[in-house]
Amino acid sequence: MSSITFPYAGPNHASPSSTSMNDSQYSRFSSSYEPPTDTSSFQMNPLSSHPPRTPRTSMVSNGSHIFGTDIYDTKADSAEKSQEIEIEDSEEEDEKPGSSKSRVRREEVWRELLKSANGRDKAFKLIQYSMKMYLLFHLAITSSPAFRGQKRPPWEAELLQRLSSAIAGFSLTRKCLILFNWLPPLTSILAQHTSDPYATQKGKQKPLLHTFLHAPPPVLLEFVNGLADDAATFSKLGIIGKRAGERAGRLADWCWFASTLVNLVENSVERSVILDLQHQVESRLYSESMGGATAKSNPAASRLDEKELVRLQRQDYWIQVTRLKLFMDLVFVSYDVFRFKRAKGQVQTIAGLASAMLSTAKLYDRHKNLLSKSHTH
Numbered sequence: 001m002s003s004i005t006f007p008y009a010g011p012n013h014a015s016p017s018s019t020s021m022n023d024s025q026y027s028r029f030s031s032s033y034e035p036p037t038d039t040s041s042f043q044m045n046p047l048s049s050h051p052p053r054t055p056r057t058s059m060v061s062n063g064s065h066i067f068g069t070d071i072y073d074t075k076a077d078s079a080e081k082s083q084e085i086e087i088e089d090s091e092e093e094d095e096k097p098g099s100s101k102s103r104v105r106r107e108e109v110w111r112e113l114l115k116s117a118n119g120r121d122k123a124f125k126l127i128q129y130s131m132k133m134y135l136l137f138h139l140a141i142t143s144s145p146a147f148r149g150q151k152r153p154p155w156e157a158e159l160l161q162r163l164s165s166a167i168a169g170f171s172l173t174r175k176c177l178i179l180f181n182w183l184p185p186l187t188s189i190l191a192q193h194t195s196d197p198y199a200t201q202k203g204k205q206k207p208l209l210h211t212f213l214h215a216p217p218p219v220l221l222e223f224v225n226g227l228a229d230d231a232a233t234f235s236k237l238g239i240i241g242k243r244a245g246e247r248a249g250r251l252a253d254w255c256w257f258a259s260t261l262v263n264l265v266e267n268s269v270e271r272s273v274i275l276d277l278q279h280q281v282e283s284r285l286y287s288e289s290m291g292g293a294t295a296k297s298n299p300a301a302s303r304l305d306e307k308e309l310v311r312l313q314r315q316d317y318w319i320q321v322t323r324l325k326l327f328m329d330l331v332f333v334s335y336d337v338f339r340f341k342r343a344k345g346q347v348q349t350i351a352g353l354a355s356a357m358l359s360t361a362k363l364y365d366r367h368k369n370l371l372s373k374s375h376t377h
Contacts, residue, residue: 060352178226221255321358
């Protein structure tokens with residue numbers, strides 16, 4: 001018969017009489033389980049219906065067997081787990097900034113950005129208002145008491161004159177780049193005029209003026225603003241008289257002011273929709289986590305929700321950037337519309353530079369995403 005060995009029991013721990021009494025008392029039990037005698041710690045019965053959750057191999061002798069959590073995994077679960085790991089690894093490789101699929105050089109982004117007239121306009125605006133900011137700081141420093149009485153070097157006046165001439169040249173160049181900007185809204189209005197359901201059903205065409213008057217306000221404002229901007233530019237080029245150019249510029253400023261207000265309203269509505277969708281996705285993820293659902297139980301849905309949440313957060317970020325850019329435009333054009341005089345140069349320079357940086361960053365990110373998708377496919 002086998003005897004029961006207690007932990008930390010030495011050779012002289014039990015007497016022979018107690019040993020024989022134990023042998024006679026427990027002789028009716030089966031001797032199928034014999035714990036190893038070479039260990040000095042507590043051992044769990046392997047035949048128990050509750051195997052240990054975290055088995056420790058260092059504490060188990062060579063003769064015992066470990067029942068871990070892998071006994072509950074089927075072949076399908078193992079295959080699914082390996083497939084999920086492969087998918088996650090491939091997605092992580094695609095999302096790495098240094099991977100070959102998503103690697104886009106800055107030179108390529110600027111090349112694509114400068115191909116369009118809008119991209120060149122943003123780049124020239126950034127250069128123009130950077131020069132204006134330099135002149136603003138230069139004037140503030142030279143007019144300070146510390147530098148007021150000092151003699152200026154002769155090359156400084158020539159540099160300031162060149163910068164002022166370059167600023168005026170960039171301004172005229174930007175106005176020429178956006179010439180005929182009224183063609184896209186005109187095309188939209190004409191497309192709406194030709195696809196009128198009343199004309200297709202009755203066989204009669206509505207007047208074009210009726211279509212213009214019933215066009216959406218942002219499209220109509222963009223059309224009028226483009227015509228007024230072209231008239232003001234032609235006046236600066238000498239094609240139209242100066243007085244007519246001033247009136248056209250005044251009308252263009254009012255159209256720009258109104259369209260900026262409309263775009264701010266649209267931006268607020270769009271952000272409210274994005275925040276609502278983002279709240280729905282977050283609520284769904286929270287309810288799934290509280291309900292005990294894991295990535296293994298429903299991997300496709302949880303992965304799609306996480307990707308959708310990231311996409312909505314990124315979209316909300318750029319909506320806020322657009323709103324800040326529109327606010328800078330509103331501050332800039334308000335000085336021209338309402339003819340404010342106090343700190344006009346300083347405020348318009350700061351607002352113009354901020355607007356140029358924000359719009360250039362947004363356009364840069366758009367071209368970068370397009371290039372990343374083209375390199376991936």
